[in-house]
Amino acid sequence: MKNLAVFLGCAAASAMAYPVFAQDAASQVEEAVETAVEEVATEAVQVAEEAAEAPCxxxxxxxxxxxxxxxxxxxxxxxxxxxxxxxxxxxxxxxxxxxxxxxxxxxxxxxxxxxxxxxxxxxxxxxxxxxxxxxxxxxxxxxxxxxxxxxxxxxxxxxxxxxxxxxxxxxxxxxxxxxxxxxxxxxxxxxxxxxxxxxxxxxxxxxxxxxxxxxxxxxxxxxxxxxxxxxxx
Structure with a gap:
């Protein structure tokens, strides 16, 4: 999540400095957010599966x-x-x-x-x-x-x-x-x-x-x- 924040900050700065690339930056930000959400969801599923297997x-x-x-x-x-x-x-x-x-x-x-x-x-x-x-x-x-x-x-x-x-x-x-x-x-x-x-x-x-x-x-x-x-x- 820290890496995502850094990436979003850089992307926002690039968009402000170079408006021409604003659309591309926005697209990259959206993809990064989707990837981060998928990673969090995957990790949550893994934790849940491990918890389900925990009983003796x-x-x-x-x-x-x-x-x-x-x-x-x-x-x-x-x-x-x-x-x-x-x-x-x-x-x-x-x-x-x-x-x-x-x-x-x-x-x-x-x-x-x-x-x-x-x-x-x-x-x-x-x-x-x-x-x-x-x-x-x-x-x-x-x-x-x-x-x-x-x-x-x-x-x-x-x-x-x-x-x-x-x-x-x-x-x-x-x-x-x-x-x-x-x-x-x-x-x-x-x-x-x-x-x-x-x-x-x-x-x-x-x-x-x-x-x-x-x-x-x-x-x-x-x-x-x-x-x-x-x-x-």
Whole structure:
């Protein structure tokens, strides 16, 4: 803009000194103004585009896991495993169905999952296909998606475990990992943790009991995540 002012001043002086060239000078001034306006507009668009790209990305990976452990009078061990083998298998199968990846995504969508792990306002949440290999989800410190966004993080669900104990009753336990790549780092800072809360209606005794059991499971899942995410507050 300073160069434009200098140019306009020179053009005006030339027009006064040489009236013959006044028309040409005016034309040059008009072109200079149009060029300057275009440059300012282009710069404004670039700034707006950069601002639009500024929000961070949080990529969420649900899990396909579903485990069950029933403990009787004998506690953990071979005898307990033999006695409760059928219950463990059936409960685990129902866990995988009831707390499926879709179920986990719907639960996360009911809360501000990005804010829960300390991500800024405007963060885009991207739900990814589950990765079954625990060595990848729990140990790999590099990105699990193709995104190259500088402000980027991942939230991974690594365990869905149902337990029934003689003294403590029924509970759902979940494990989570938050991988923070913000600042453009290649290997994430990993925050691992868990949550465990009681169940009242899971597993269901009849088909009619399933809605209450599913609601019970979802409530415990979100409570477990809330317990885990307290470290980010």
């Amino acid at each position: 990305e949080l990529h969420v990976f649900p899990t396909t896991e579903g485990q069950a452990q029933n403990f009787g009078l004998f506690g953990p061990g071979l005898i307990n495993s033999a006695i409760n083998a059928d219950n463990n298998v059936s409960n685990a199968e129902y866990m995988r169905e009831a707390l499926s990846p879709r179920f986990q995504v719907e639960a996360f969508r009911s809360i501000d999952v990005a804010a829960s792990v300390g991500m800024p306002d405007g963060t885009e949440v991207v739900y990814q296909t589950p990765i079954s290999d625990r060595d990848i989800t729990t140990k790999v410190k590099t990105r699990l998606s193709d995104s190259e966004h500088e402000c980027y993080a991942e939230l991974i669900v690594t365990q869905n475990l149902y337990q029934k104990k003689m003294i403590y009753g029924r509970s759902l336990n979940n494990r989570f990992i938050f991988k923070d790549f913000r600042g453009g780092i290649e290997k994430a800072n990993m925050v691992k943790g868990r949550g465990g809360n009681g169940l009242s209606h899971f597993p269901p005794d009849t088909v009619e009991d399933r809605p209450a059991a599913d609601a019970d499971l979802r409530k415990a899942f979100l409570a477990n995540f809330d317990e885990y995410s307290k470290r980010f507050r």
